[in-house]
Structures are given as C-alpha cells and as structure tokens.
Amino acid sequence: MSDPRFRVVLLGSVVSPMGAALVSPLLDTLLGVYGVSEARIGLVMAAFTAPAIVAIPLVGMVSDQYGRKPVLTAGLALFGAAGSALAFTADFRLTVALRLRQGIGYTGIAPVLIAATGDLFAGDREATAQGLRFTTVGLSLAVFPFLAGLLVSLAWQYPFYLFALGLPAAVVVHFGFEESATGASAERGVDVRRLGRLVRTPRVGLALLGRAVPSFLWFGFLTYNSIVMVRLLDGTPGAAGALVALASVASSVGSTQVGRLTAAFDTRRVPLLVGTLATGAGLAGVALAPSLHVAAVVGAVAVGAGCALFAGRGARPDNM
Template identity: 60%
Template sequence: MSLSLDRLVGDDADVLADRDFRMLLLASLISPMGASVVSPVVESLTGPYGVSTAEAALLLSAFTAPGIVLIPLSGVLADRYGRKPVLVSGLALFGLAGVALTLTTDFRVALGLRLLQGVGYTGIGPILITATGDLFSGARESAAQGVRFTAVGASLTVFPFLAGLLVAFAWQYPFALYAAALPVAAVVWLRFEEPAALGQGDTADGDASATDGDAAGSGGERGDGRGGVRTLLALASDPRVAATLVGRAVPGFLWFGFLTYNSIVVVRLLGGTPSAAGALVAVASVSSAVATTQAGRITARFGRPAPTFAALVVAAGGLAGLALAPSVPVALAAGVPVGAGFSVSLTLYRSALTGLASDDTRGGLVSLGESIGRLGSTGAPVAMGAAVALLADAAGYAAAVRTVSVAVAVGVVAVGGTLLLVGDMGVDADGEPTATAAND
C-alpha cells in the first residue's frame, strides 16, 4: 500500500501517517457535498418546489453566498480559538440544515436552509485548508493539499451519483445524504488534536513556514486580534498577493458554472437522465481525484504559475466541450478535463495562499481567499443565468446555454492568465518561498 502511494503521490506520500491529517481527510469527504448533491438534481427539483430552472439554480447560490461575508470570520475564530471547535460546529450545522431540507416543499424555506448550510460550510472547507497548512510546509504541504483534494474527489465521485439515483425514487432522498456530516463531526471532536505550537512560526513537521515580518515581531500569540488584522490587511494589500487572492475566484466560477449547467445540458438539451447528470459529475470527480495526487510533484518540478494556467486552460476546454457536446457520452468525456483542470488549479491556488502567511495569519489569509472564491462560486449561477435569459429570446434556450458556457471558458483563460502574471504564487520551482512570501 505504501509503495503504491509513493508511486502515485511521490516522496511525500507519508503525510498519510499523520493521524490528525487523516481526520482532516475524513472531514474532507463532507466538504464538497453542499454543491455536489444538489447539482445533478437541479432540473428535478423544479416540480416539487414549483419554480423555474433558473430559480432552482439559486439553491447553489444560496449555499455559497454566506461564505462571502462569513469565511473571514471563521478564519479569525479559528486563529483565536483553534481549528477543532470551528470545524466541528460547521460540520454539525451543515448536516442538520441539510437533513431538514427533506421536510419542506416551500422554496423560500429551502433557500433559508441552504443559507444555513452555507454558514456551516464556512467552518469546514477553509478550516481544512488552514489546518493542513498548519501540519506541513513546502512541497509536503502541496502534496498534502493534493491528497486532501483526492478525498474531496472521492466524495464527489460517490455522492452526486447517489443523488442522481435517489431522486428517481423521491425528490427528498438526495438531501438525506447530508446526515453523513453528523457522525464525522463526532469523530473529529473525539480524535482530532490541535497542531502544536500554533502561532510560534513552526509547522508540525519541523520546517519553518513562510513568515510575515510583522507577525513574527508581534510575539506570535494567537488571539492578538488587532495586530493580526493589521498584519493580514498589510499582507493582502500587496498587489501580487491581492492578485493571487482574486485569482482564487476563477476556478470556482468555472466549477460552479459546470455544476449549475451540467444537468441542464445532459437532461434538457441532450435528453439524458438525472442519473446521467450525476455520472457526469462523478467522472469529473474521478479525474479531479487522480489529478490532485500529482500536486506535490508538479510544485516541486515546475513551481505554481505555469501549471496553474495550464490547468485553467484544460478546465475551460472541458467546459466548452460540455456546452458543445452532441451526445451524452461526449458530455461525459468532457467531465475529465473539467475535473482535472479545476482541481489542480484550485489546489495550487490554495497551497500558494497557505504559504504566503505565518501561522498567526494563515487562517485569516486562507479564509479571505476562500471568501473571494465564494464570490466566484456564488456569482457563476446568477451571472450565467442572467446571460442565458438575455440571449434565450433571440437565439433560443439551447443556443444561449451553449454560447454563455463557451464565453465563460474563454473568460476564465483570459482573466486567470492576467491575474497569474500579476500575482505571486508563493514558491519557485524548487519549492522555496518567493520574495513576497519570504519577506512581506
């Protein structure tokens, strides 16, 4: 088993020996369910809720919207009180609100419950990224983020497919899958231990992470709210760091565009079934899981900027391929580049942000990046829906969906490439901090 992991992940496969990291992997199985369970069944929910497809897609935006405001708060709380209380609370709220969706056909109530789920998520995804950065640094951290994303990919392989199957029996059944978050919350509470020496500038594997001068000078005490905020704002105001933060939104915009329209393309435009739409998300997720195992090797050999841009190009090509697919099998094949490109670009962005801050500001910077990423995720269904509605009268619904999806693919490459040119991805090809990460 160890030899197989070494071949797949590289020399840093031993990150799996860390018990706390294994707890983070368990929680990572839950983190993508907020969107992945709903995505394959968007078209199927229009009847029970009595809404249009565009309105049903708001269930995705309602989930992502709270993160725009609350993710930075979760980062501050995690830096002040620890990762575990925030993570466990997030898992519990996420699971309870999700299960409650089985009890109502009122669309307004469903949107409210999705908002509550989104609040819960703000204590899950960003904290998992931050805690992984606490445990490891350098290429090992990139490898660990990749392995964690592989766990996310495994979840995305199973739960969307199950949702697509379950909705054929009853519209409520997919939402029952959210109950899985509750036992995971209990296990994490009992078994996860906070990384030692948080706020002292050391990672759990003994290597110094990239430090921030002001944070080091502040005495390194977790919970120094005013000093931490000033340090975080100073770091985020650097144009290169700011470009990296904004760039974090690009993969999410593309992915949520895919999640919003995959069931519409498969079911409405190509005459497929909800289970086929779930299979498309599963295909993308398998590709995602496999691709992210290589994040450590990619970082060690090529650095981050060039691979990140290449991954965005691959993902954009997949989205355009889905939009133009003439049949369900071709649409399924398009899921491969979408998943691989999205996961690699997102993993490298997240890894870059964890390396641009000290232990005392990592939670805040990562959470700020996740909040900005949520802007992209929330905006994709709304912006694409508005553009489709605008074009549908003149060109027809099918042509509008395809045109807007291709335009998004082109925009992702153009905007993502520009931000990468301006930004600082944190390490060079040898895995060493760049000037911004080392000196700011």
C-alpha cells in the same frame, strides 16, 4: 494514518465536498419540486457559495486564535443540520435560507481541515498527509454525486439525507480530536484591519481575482449540469451524477501532474493559462455537446483537468 487526529481530519474531508457536488445532479428534478425556473434554481448553488466570500478569511483567523476544534465542530454540525433539513421542505425561499446556513457551516470545515493537517505534520509528512486528504476528497466527489443521482429517482428528498453525515462527524470531532499545540494563537480577537491590508496587496488581490475564474466555471458546470443532461441530452439524474464524478476523477488525476507541468516552465503563467482555457472549453463542451458521450469525454474531463491545473496544488474550487 496511525494518528487518530488525522483520521478525524479524513472523516471531515469526506463531508466537506458534498455541499455543491451532491446537489448538482438534483437541480433539474428540483425545478418541479420548488416550482421555479432554470434561472432561479441557480440560487440553490449561489446561496451555498456566497458566504465563503466573506466568511472564509474570518473563520481562518478565528481558528488560528481560538483553535481548530470548536470551529470545525460547529461547521460540521451546522452543515449537517441545515443540509438534512432540506429534505423536509418544498418551499423555495426556505430552501435558499437553509442553503445559506449550510454554506456558512462549510466555511468552518474545508479551510480548517487544510490548516489542521498543517498543524499535525511538517515537511514531507505534511505533503503526504495533504495528498491523502485530497484523495479522500476525490473519493467523496466521485461517490456522492453518483449516489445522489440514483437516489433522486426514488424520491427527491432521499439525497438530502446524506448531509446528515455531518452530524456524527461533528460528534467525532468534538470527542476525538485533540487540538494541536500550534492550532491556536495566544492572541485574542480578529484583526480585520490586518486582513484588509493583506487583500489590498497587489499580488494577493490579483491572486484572489484570478481564483474567481475557475470557481465561476466549476460552479457553472455544477449548477447547469443536470439541466443540460436531462433536458437537452435526454439523460437521467444518474447520468448527471456520473458526469460530476467523472469531472472529479479527472481533477484528481490531473492534480498528480501539476508539479511536472509547473516544473517544465519558468513561469506559472503558462499552467494557469492552460488550466483556465481547459476549464472554459470544457464548460462550453458540456453546454454544446450533441450527445452524452461528447459531454462526458470532452466537457467533464476538460473541466476537471482544467480546474486541477489552475489550482496549482490540485485543490478544486469547492474544496481548497
């Protein structure tokens, strides 16, 4: 914590998980604002997550070769600007376009923060630093969805103003983050062919395919959480935000036990299977819950804990 560069990383880690979790409690309210169906409102989430499919590997290679600082600064600025602009439009098409741009900004934040932490520390110190970074992410995921659920009851625009935190964070990174000597390669240019060969490796390809499973379940939970809470269980946006916060806390707690669970088996297949089944069962529990308490205790906790177990190192799908 005495390293000012790491404090900047932690500031970025407060911003990075907001993109999906903050919007989750708002979606039922936004149905009326945008005048769209429950099916179409999912595009608000899909537009944010779609850029990661292509951009994250490319952004990672660019940050390796040109440095973490410019990529992180640009990512935070775009994330904050596009996100806060959502408060000024009720046009659904423009909203989806802004979320797409915000998603592009996100690809320059979370993966770069993980790499920047690895640049700054090594060995046990890196493990400790990554743990502190993940704790910061967990606190952000516990606070901002709940706060957004409360603010949307005052005005639908208010939660989007929270995204503006990305703008001062970008300024702090630009002026306060010193690039590590290992943060950039002397080589120039992005080797897309090397990336393609890596993806075609059976082990890597299967890992990427398997990684899509908890991501699908987690974002399914985030997308329809508020609609289930408000329309089916007579809850409030605040309750929907609390459910996201509860799932995030369960994920953080579950991540502390991943090492023990993995060490208890000769293969990683068992923890991966348990995590996948828990996440799927939790999502079904939220959808079929007869009450808010059942949705919280059975559904949200299982979704969060399952994602932590599947990730292996405790990284949720929205902030690897």
